[in-house]
Amino acid sequence: MKSRWLDAVIGLFYPRVCAACGGILMKDEDTVCLKCRFMLPKTGYELHAENPMAQIFYGRVRFHAVMSCFFFSKQGKVQHLLHELKYKGNKEAGVFLGQQMGMCFKKAPLYQGIDYIIPVPLHPKRQRERGYNQSEMIAQGIAEITGIPVGTHYLIRAVNTATQTKKSKEERYENVKDIFVLQHGEELAGKHVLLVDDVLTTGATLESCAHKLEMVPDITISAATAACAGS
Numbered sequence: 702m703k704s705r706w707l708d709a710v711i712g713l714f715y716p717r718v719c720a721a722c723g724g725i726l727m728k729d730e731d732t733v734c735l736k737c738r739f740m741l742p743k744t745g746y747e748l749h750a751e752n753p754m755a756q757i758f759y760g761r762v763r764f765h766a767v768m769s770c771f772f773f774s775k776q777g778k779v780q781h782l783l784h785e786l787k788y789k790g791n792k793e794a795g796v797f798l799g800q801q802m803g804m805c806f807k808k809a810p811l812y813q814g815i816d817y818i819i820p821v822p823l824h825p826k827r828q829r830e831r832g833y834n835q836s837e838m839i840a841q842g843i844a845e846i847t848g849i850p851v852g853t854h855y856l857i858r859a860v861n862t863a864t865q866t867k868k869s870k871e872e873r874y875e876n877v878k879d880i881f882v883l884q885h886g887e888e889l890a891g892k893h894v895l896l897v898d899d900v901l902t903t904g905a906t907l908e909s910c911a912h913k914l915e916m917v918p919d920i921t922i923s924a925a926t927a928a929c930a931g932s
Contacts, residue, residue, distance in 0.1 A: 719737055731793075742778075743772075744768070744769055744929065746768040746770075747805045748808075757901070757904045758904055762908050762912070762915075765811070766812060767925070768925050769929035770925070771929075772928065772929065773928040773929060774930075782797070783928060786798070787899070790832065792838045795837075795838025796845070797842060798928075799840060799841060799844075800845060800846050803844070803845065803846025814893050815849050817850055817892060817895070818894075818895045819851075819895065820834060820853060821896065821906055823858055836898050836899055839898075843925075855888075856913060857882040858882075879909070883914065886914075892920060894914065897926070901928070
């Protein structure tokens, strides 16, 4: 009884709000309200090998499969979720996005038989400043649903590059070229790995990571992001 009273008092002064719309969460809702969960714009790309996201990498990287779970639009619910994750310290928003992705994978033949989830790494300095790696939070959510282990020690970001936000397509490629280092690659030989990031724009970061992983014999590489540009 005391615990319920305390929760009620805390909720009065620090109400739990939806990471997608900012509205007050009901008692049985967590992170994202039921209305927003229903309205999040899913792509369905996990069911189609030749989807627009996969086509970005044609002739650049030999991915087994590529998908983005949600469409990203300015001022949309997905943008609010990602903003909460990257700039407001809301790790739960990332876990939620990963859980949604994990549920998509369970129904997608292209994403069966994955051995490891590898989040795109942050530079250690950037991770200390933020307190966590947003891509790792998404990977954790996927792991909760699928049971696939997360491998954070295979790729290291050796160069602390400037933000990609306002760079052109060509500048993005140069900004992330040769900034990742592969470690313990022998553990990935013959394995199927899933590269995970938050947003897919030009694909420059995923491509740079994939080129390092391609050094591993008989490796199969897929990629997935929480969001991509769209309607």
